Amino acid sequence: MVEPWLRGTLTEVDAVRRQVLHALELAGEDVEKWCAGLSDAEVNARPFEIASVAFHLRHIVRSLDRLLTYAEGNQLSDAQLASLRSELDGGASAAAVLTEFRKGLAAAMRRVRAISPGSYETPRGVGRKMLPTTVGGLMVHCADHTQRHVGQAVTTVKVVKGVQV
Template identity: 45%
Template structure:
């Protein structure tokens, strides 16, 4: 099957965010294959000081949640801040569950792209306690590029930890 960006338009997706949605679709396909069957030791290994696959999976899901919060013009909740601080830790979920949770978060991001009115893309938004300036479109695109960056880490690190086992 062709990669998502070669499969044509996504029904109901505004053209301005379609490339970002395609990137997220690719990420959602790559994650389960990369994480499938990793042991707890492999999931949390730090080969050469690289971030653990488990961290990438938790951070990817958590960052999507946080970025969508900012996209909606809100500040993070206490629970979101606690989750951010805990992303480097093994919380007991196995690789397959973490992958499912990441894919679910990606699905929420794709749906947010679908339903966000294009007329709001240039609306200002603030990120973090300092409310660093961006736009709705900036947040939506950043979700995709940030997700892709962490999927690359997942794929590469999973290969390394499998090869070392």
């Protein structure tokens, strides 16, 4: 199958947002391929004490929410901080985790589309220390951070299921 960035889609948006959106599309496709159909036990499994699939899927969309909040020039809410602290919680249902992932990914894609290309160089601060970056830097990090965690989730699925490669 051809990856999203090679399909010639999303030509109505500039190249930066297009590539971020394509990375998020690929993340969604990979999660559907590898994680849909996991049992509750499989989504929460932590073989060799590595992070669970549930953690990675929650962390992806909750991180996207936080990164885009900074890109939009806002600080994190108490609810966002509380959800950050619960990402590692066990006992999640696979259905709930996948629903959160799908909804969070769709929301992130809408927010990426709303970012103005003229704002990419706008300075932004991240976290309590207001570490320096830009709107464009945050957008690129949305793509690379998401892909990193999707890869970890897929690897975890393979370990949990004992997939031979």
